[in-house]
Amino acid sequence: MTADIIGHCWHCGTELTRADYGRENHCLSCGKATRACRNCRLYQRGRPNDCLEPLAESIADKVRANFCEHFDPAPRPSASPISSNTQDEDHLRQAAESLFK
Template sequence: MSDEIIGHCWSCGQALCIPDYGRETNCIGCGRPTRCCRNCRHFAPGRPQECMEPMVERVLDKTAANFCELFEPSSPTADQAPGVSAPEALRQAAEDLFK
């Protein structure tokens, strides 16, 4: 097994390795499921079904574990805080300009 960090938890930012992305595996930092839409690189709020993949099956709860075959771990960018979506980060940056 590899201990190489391939992603981070969408909720708390905990570093995750390949074994941490099991179907019934939870994050050791916050206890949330790791194999969920919010942890996938295809997750895209605002897109149909909130996914970049057009032929994906619909998943209602994006924070719950699922069986999506297209799942690929994602890591937040270095300047983005865990749990903060890209639109929220952009809005905050714009508001910070006018303080």
């Protein structure tokens, strides 16, 4: 009997089951926390607290495990914060520099 896949690791994309989202659980492939903001369907950069839930308590580190009561595993989390932040910063820097040419 195989476990039902309900999501993927926010960092490496490994398939995760409901049992993989415990507070102390980590991805077996990359070792990153699975019950973290980055793995939640409510996570959205740019929103207050980077969360679609307005009543969610503020969580500073979005990649560490937390006790958020609004956590709901995302079927397909957004890309790794390291690569996406670097690309976003480069794009924003180029746009700002083009304003002053």
